[in-house]
Amino acid sequence: MNPLHRAKQDYEHIQIPHDLDSLVDEAIRQSRRQNRFSMNKGLKLALSGMAGLTMMLNLSPVFAARMQDLPVVGDFFRVLTFRHIETQEERTYINAQIPAITSTGNEEMEKRLNDEIYTIITDQIEECKIRAEENWTAYLETGGDPAEERTFDFYSDYDVMYDSDNILSFVIHIEEASASVEHLNYYYNLDLSTGEALSLKEIAGDDYIEKINQSVRDQIAQREQEDPDNLYFHEDWGAFQTIQEDQNFYINQDAQLVIVFERYDIAPGYMGEQEFVMPFSITLPE
Amino acid sequence: MVFLQEKKKKKLAEVIKENQTTLYRMAYSYVRNEETAKDIVQDTILTAFSKLSSLKEDQYMKTWLIRICINQSLDTLRRLKKSSENTVELQDYLAAPSKASSYEYSDLFQAIMKLDEKIRTVILLRYFEEMKFEEISHAVGTNVNTVKAQVYRGLELLKEYMKEDER
Numbered sequence: 001m002n003p004l005h006r007a008k009q010d011y012e013h014i015q016i017p018h019d020l021d022s023l024v025d026e027a028i029r030q031s032r033r034q035n036r037f038s039m040n041k042g043l044k045l046a047l048s049g050m051a052g053l054t055m056m057l058n059l060s061p062v063f064a065a066r067m068q069d070l071p072v073v074g075d076f077f078r079v080l081t082f083r084h085i086e087t088q089e090e091r092t093y094i095n096a097q098i099p100a101i102t103s104t105g106n107e108e109m110e111k112r113l114n115d116e117i118y119t120i121i122t123d124q125i126e127e128c129k130i131r132a133e134e135n136w137t138a139y140l141e142t143g144g145d146p147a148e149e150r151t152f153d154f155y156s157d158y159d160v161m162y163d164s165d166n167i168l169s170f171v172i173h174i175e176e177a178s179a180s181v182e183h184l185n186y187y188y189n190l191d192l193s194t195g196e197a198l199s200l201k202e203i204a205g206d207d208y209i210e211k212i213n214q215s216v217r218d219q220i221a222q223r224e225q226e227d228p229d230n231l232y233f234h235e236d237w238g239a240f241q242t243i244q245e246d247q248n249f250y251i252n253q254d255a256q257l258v259i260v261f262e263r264y265d266i267a268p269g270y271m272g273e274q275e276f277v278m279p280f281s282i283t284l285p286e
Numbered sequence: 287m288v289f290l291q292e293k294k295k296k297k298l299a300e301v302i303k304e305n306q307t308t309l310y311r312m313a314y315s316y317v318r319n320e321e322t323a324k325d326i327v328q329d330t331i332l333t334a335f336s337k338l339s340s341l342k343e344d345q346y347m348k349t350w351l352i353r354i355c356i357n358q359s360l361d362t363l364r365r366l367k368k369s370s371e372n373t374v375e376l377q378d379y380l381a382a383p384s385k386a387s388s389y390e391y392s393d394l395f396q397a398i399m400k401l402d403e404k405i406r407t408v409i410l411l412r413y414f415e416e417m418k419f420e421e422i423s424h425a426v427g428t429n430v431n432t433v434k435a436q437v438y439r440g441l442e443l444l445k446e447y448m449k450e451d452e453r
Contacts, residue, residue: 155292
């Protein structure tokens, strides 16, 4: 036998643990449910003993409300799925995670923001349903086949980007997919001690606009040089000029400021959202 | 990024299931320890889902997944080496008869497992996982020519090793 063939058999002889299958299933299930959340905390726990707990948190708001009294959970689960809506209707498929904030010690803020988040997402769902109906009517009126299946798909979920004693940074993603895909992202950067949103000025200093603009420009140039596939808009198309007053941003795991541009803001759609980690250090409220 | 997040996640779950033994064996070839290799597979899955939006083209999902697994394995090795002297001589581990049976690994296989990490990885992917050079280059993140050079270099080393062994 060819020695390489024999070696391949040896390789295939590396025994596969009998529980690999179930372990992989569980890791997939947890990942799909939790998004980046468990990763941020390095919570391998979630894969073993905590799995059942997380599920209950997600399923039951009442249970979630009580759980914050438990120290461990209070520390880890500041943002959790408040409600999961999954419905298949004739013209729409909705799969929405609606997050809620708990355990911040600021109940007024929690209530205000949770109401806001709930309203944002449910409004978007209603609008999606209306658009789906309008689209269907238009489709039929233009001679479309009534037997055809055409649905608008609505998804929402969230990622916790940074979670410290006093700062909570997270983003809510909304996608609506029909013939094309629309994205909406809502970034939340909260100072939990005041209950207010962090401002760029507050964390990056008085000269934040120039500092950020300079870094974004530098990084755009660098990315274009590194990879010819990276193309940003230039003069004719609306090249990057300056960050906006309501510029999207978040704090990453390493407590760095990350500036985010939506698709088409500064680059063609295929480039997707563009993120820039700021090289300078920022001041986060203690 | 243009993608349907949910559909992409579903696809990723499928690709993971199809390649779970590959991921495990890759991880095992680095750490030579069942529990650690299982941890790496779990970490690979978590990382893959969390970084899914960075994957631009679905066709590279498999090689991208393997790449994450390789990176996780290297990270783990680095941590193990740093954390203690207990790197139970990796070769010893392998040379020891496997506990379940008295299976004997061929000399060539043992030699492959002793190659340095980079070269061993491309040899594994090429000859055991039967991947194309193009795919391997995606999985290890270097260009095709470098991969080819590494594979040939590996084969040369193995030939020399086998010759020495005969003497």
